[in-house]
Amino acid sequence: MYTPDEISRALDRVLPFVQKPARYTGGEYNSVVKPWADTRYRLALVFPDVYDLGMSNLGLTVLYDIVNRQPDMLAERAYTPWVDMLAAMRREDIPLYALESRRPLREFDVLGFSLPYEQLYTNVLTTLALVGIPLRAADRYEDPPLILAGGSACLNPEPMHAFFDAFFIGEGEDAITEIVRTWTDARRAGLSRVDALHRLAEINGIYVPSFYQVSYLEDGRIAERVLDIRYWTSGHSQYPIPNTITKRIVPTLPPPPTKFIVPFIDIVHNRAAIEIQRGCTRGCRFCQAGMVFRPVRERPLDEVLAAVDAVVAQTGFEEISFLSLSSSDYREIEALVRQVVARHGGDKLSVGLPSLRIESFSIDLMEALAGGRRRSGFTFAPEAATDRLRDVINKPIATEALLETARQVYGRGWPTIKLYFMIGHPTQTLEDVQAIVDLAHRVKRIGYETLGKKSNVRVGVSTLVPKPHTPFQWLPMADEATIRAQIGLLERGLRGPGLNFNWNNPRETLLEAALSRGDRRLSDVIQRAWELGAGFDGWGDQFNDAAWTRAFADLNLDPDWYARRERAIDEVLPWDHISVGVSKKYLLREYRRALAGEATGDCREQCYACGILTHFREERRAVADDAWGCPPARDRVTTD
Amino acid sequence: MSETYTQRMRVTYATDDTVKYVGHLDMARTWERAIRRARLPLAYTQGFHPQPRIQFAAALPVGFTGQAEVVDVFLNEELAPDDFLARLTPALPSGIRPIAAVPAPREAPSLQSQVSGTRYRVEVETPEPDAVFRARLDAFLARSEVWRERRRGKKAANRYDLRPLVQVLAYVGPCALGQVFDVTMLAEPGATGRPDELLAELGYEAAPRRVVRLELTLSVREK
Numbered sequence: 001m002y003t004p005d006e007i008s009r010a011l012d013r014v015l016p017f018v019q020k021p022a023r024y025t026g027g028e029y030n031s032v033v034k035p036w037a038d039t040r041y042r043l044a045l046v047f048p049d050v051y052d053l054g055m056s057n058l059g060l061t062v063l064y065d066i067v068n069r070q071p072d073m074l075a076e077r078a079y080t081p082w083v084d085m086l087a088a089m090r091r092e093d094i095p096l097y098a099l100e101s102r103r104p105l106r107e108f109d110v111l112g113f114s115l116p117y118e119q120l121y122t123n124v125l126t127t128l129a130l131v132g133i134p135l136r137a138a139d140r141y142e143d144p145p146l147i148l149a150g151g152s153a154c155l156n157p158e159p160m161h162a163f164f165d166a167f168f169i170g171e172g173e174d175a176i177t178e179i180v181r182t183w184t185d186a187r188r189a190g191l192s193r194v195d196a197l198h199r200l201a202e203i204n205g206i207y208v209p210s211f212y213q214v215s216y217l218e219d220g221r222i223a224e225r226v227l228d229i230r231y232w233t234s235g236h237s238q239y240p241i242p243n244t245i246t247k248r249i250v251p252t253l254p255p256p257p258t259k260f261i262v263p264f265i266d267i268v269h270n271r272a273a274i275e276i277q278r279g280c281t282r283g284c285r286f287c288q289a290g291m292v293f294r295p296v297r298e299r300p301l302d303e304v305l306a307a308v309d310a311v312v313a314q315t316g317f318e319e320i321s322f323l324s325l326s327s328s329d330y331r332e333i334e335a336l337v338r339q340v341v342a343r344h345g346g347d348k349l350s351v352g353l354p355s356l357r358i359e360s361f362s363i364d365l366m367e368a369l370a371g372g373r374r375r376s377g378f379t380f381a382p383e384a385a386t387d388r389l390r391d392v393i394n395k396p397i398a399t400e401a402l403l404e405t406a407r408q409v410y411g412r413g414w415p416t417i418k419l420y421f422m423i424g425h426p427t428q429t430l431e432d433v434q435a436i437v438d439l440a441h442r443v444k445r446i447g448y449e450t451l452g453k454k455s456n457v458r459v460g461v462s463t464l465v466p467k468p469h470t471p472f473q474w475l476p477m478a479d480e481a482t483i484r485a486q487i488g489l490l491e492r493g494l495r496g497p498g499l500n501f502n503w504n505n506p507r508e509t510l511l512e513a514a515l516s517r518g519d520r521r522l523s524d525v526i527q528r529a530w531e532l533g534a535g536f537d538g539w540g541d542q543f544n545d546a547a548w549t550r551a552f553a554d555l556n557l558d559p560d561w562y563a564r565r566e567r568a569i570d571e572v573l574p575w576d577h578i579s580v581g582v583s584k585k586y587l588l589r590e591y592r593r594a595l596a597g598e599a600t601g602d603c604r605e606q607c608y609a610c611g612i613l614t615h616f617r618e619e620r621r622a623v624a625d626d627a628w629g630c631p632p633a634r635d636r637v638t639t640d
Numbered sequence: 641m642s643e644t645y646t647q648r649m650r651v652t653y654a655t656d657d658t659v660k661y662v663g664h665l666d667m668a669r670t671w672e673r674a675i676r677r678a679r680l681p682l683a684y685t686q687g688f689h690p691q692p693r694i695q696f697a698a699a700l701p702v703g704f705t706g707q708a709e710v711v712d713v714f715l716n717e718e719l720a721p722d723d724f725l726a727r728l729t730p731a732l733p734s735g736i737r738p739i740a741a742v743p744a745p746r747e748a749p750s751l752q753s754q755v756s757g758t759r760y761r762v763e764v765e766t767p768e769p770d771a772v773f774r775a776r777l778d779a780f781l782a783r784s785e786v787w788r789e790r791r792r793g794k795k796a797a798n799r800y801d802l803r804p805l806v807q808v809l810a811y812v813g814p815c816a817l818g819q820v821f822d823v824t825m826l827a828e829p830g831a832t833g834r835p836d837e838l839l840a841e842l843g844y845e846a847a848p849r850r851v852v853r854l855e856l857t858l859s860v861r862e863k
Binding site: 015312 | 657658659660661662663666667669670672673674675676677679690702703731732733734735848850
């Protein structure tokens with residue numbers, strides 16, 4: 001076993017020869033180093049990608065803050081080393097260590113992985129191998145720490161089921177300390193791993209995949225999912241295991257973290273982020289975040305303003321970003337912008353406000369934040385280019401309103417407008433794709449008339465991945481030939497001065513779709529692809545298409561079958577046992593309305609009975625009437 | 641230039657192992673953020689992109705620690721040095737420890753241009769006995785010229801004589817890692833010696849080492 005000193009000495013041999021060595025040394029301002037021997041509960045928070053990305057993950061920042069506030073607990077950090085450092089650590093036999101104590105991760109009680117998206121799956125295996133513990137949960141016996149995952153990708157945990165001892169589904173603010181204490185106490189009391197997992201399974205939001213069995217039909221679809229009989233008979237019967245795991249939520253958002261770790265190196269988002277609102281009432285049908293982060297909860301204005309003051313004093317960051325799925329819907333957005341500018345306008349503090357609606361009010365907000373300075377770009381995401389198709393996806397904005405907003409953006413001196421679209425929406429025709437070209441040209445013409453040659457339009461196009469827990473979850477993803485033809489059309493149409501076009505690699509999109517819609521059999525595919533050299537799948541230049549293609553073939557599985565097969569309404573979906581509180585009945589209703597081209601309104605205006613109030617009745621009662629975007633609990637809403 | 645700041649505070653500080661892999665530009669941003677956290681009245685340059693007025697004497701190579709690094713911090717208000725240090729110290733990462741602050745004369749040339757020499761303590765991993773190692777140092781000192789090539793980025797290699805850049809080379813003794821020596825190197829524009837070049841010339845191109853910059857010599861001495 002390596003001591004922190006031995007690890008430090010070993011690092012001195014390798015760090016002079018790797019890129020950005022300060023990724024691997026810790027010591028940043030606001031990082032928390034607690035006395036190891038005197039702290040009872042030890043959690044390592046792991047982001048399975050490089051430091052530069054992982055440090056920008058707000059979820060881990062929140063958990064780090066909460067756990068380190070507990071006198072008897074510590075939380076440290078670890079990231080997947082970049083390929084040069086990975087090779088060096090393997091060569092020198094250096095195990096993955098936590099940045100704060102430089103202790104090997106193996107010595108922690110719990111390794112909590114953040115799993116926000118599917119492109120990190122192979123990096124989980126890279127990381128586990130570097131920690132030096134068996135890749136598969138079934139091969140872990142007595143010693144290794146609990147291998148836990150949380151984050152959005154866990155909403156379909158099945159493709160990664162073989163590698164994690166447990167998944168946490170939902171919002172972890174209340175649960176994280178409970179999980180670490182329960183597991184650690186159980187193990188120290190002498191319970192076996194299986195018995196300790198039973199204790200853990202009692203915690204709301206915990207899913208222990210090994211307690212369930214899945215059987216398949218001959219054509220590959222799921223026959224049924226049942227509790228594994230070995231785990232609920234005899235000695236274990238006192239702990240009931242749920243058939244369905246419902247996500248956990250916090251009824252009220254706790255105050256946001258403000259003591260952000262200040263990195264030495266430049267990272268992806270080198271700034272503090274304050275979540276002003278969780279959830280979204282718009283109900284865009286393609287949007288997984290909009291479905292799974294319900295209900296809407298706002299942070300009070302005073303709390304946000306106090307957090308900004310604290311962040312400035314405690315971090316020295318030059319930039320703060322206010323996060324939400326739809327900033328324009330934050331009720332006090334105008335007051336927030338005005339007061340932040342009044343308090344910190346002189347501090348050389350720049351403020352980011354993403355996810356603004358396509359309306360002139362958004363320009364007012366951005367202008368107020370920019371002060372006298374001009375920013376270069378203004379970003380809008382209409383997602384589809386015709387009024388009809390925007391009704392299908394339930395993001396209704398009139399084309400005329402978009403053009404009018406563009407006129408004002410350029411008119412007030414912003415030279416760049418970025419427009420994000422998706423192709424492959426249900427009912428989409430080639431005319432809808434051509435409309436992206438036409439719309440971009442109309443915006444460009446407005447820019448030229450208003451601002452002249454320095455105006456420009458940047459168009460980003462991605463392919464719809466029909467995601468679990470959305471009304472589109474039954475849909476097939478468009479086939480590759482169609483996608484390539486449509487990208488070709490866009491590429492030919494979006495040339496010329498002042499126009500810029502970006503799109504996603506269809507092969508990477510296929511992998512994302514197959515992994516996000518996959519079942520338990522994909523664990524073997526993921527491991528095989530990893531053995532064949534896949535890793536850092538989200539980094540275009542590292543994406544190893546050949547490894548993935550061969551891995552699927554080796555296991556006799558077809559990524560298209562997962563990604564491009566329409567699912568019957570009565571099919572057992574791999575993620576059916578995970579509930580985000582939104583009922584299947586609601587998703588189906590929205591799916592049918594989409595196909596009929598009918599938009600559904602904002603649910604702050606009227607409740608559409610998505611199921612949240614049924615699933616979280618107690619949580620709703622616990623908070624004030626205006627604390628949620630949903631109606632108060634006394635208005636009995638009947639859903640399924 | 642004189643009207644854009646009130647006080648030029650010269651800070652001497654030490655850095656430890658936790659920050660030795662932080663590059664020079666990142667170190668500059670780290671100081672700027674620390675000064676913002678400390679709410680010290682940092683002066684900025686004029687112009688469209690105001691830059692913080694922080695001047696380092698000499699970039700510390702990545703992997704080295706420093707015992708007496710020097711930086712000038714330009715302020716918009718006059719502060720007592722003790723007050724300045726009391727506010728700055730807790731705002732810096734624990735690996736950067738200020739030792740002293742002294743107001744510097746406004747008219748003095750830039751700190752970087754005052755550096756004339758640097759002294760390092762070098763520990764290098766080697767199984768060689770004391771006498772053999774010593775002989776290597778002596779052999780280097782006995783040479784009248786030591787031509788080497790230095791390559792910077794994509795530019796053509798630059799030939800230079802390392803020997804006159806090494807002013808003092810003194811054997812210290814054995815250590816846990818191997819052997820220790822002190823070296824004082826010339827540091828003038830276009831003629832700056834680096835300990836890793838000396839190590840390479842001594843035959844330890846890739847050997848693990850620990851290097852501490854003990855001291856920077858400033859050619860314009862302050863009172």
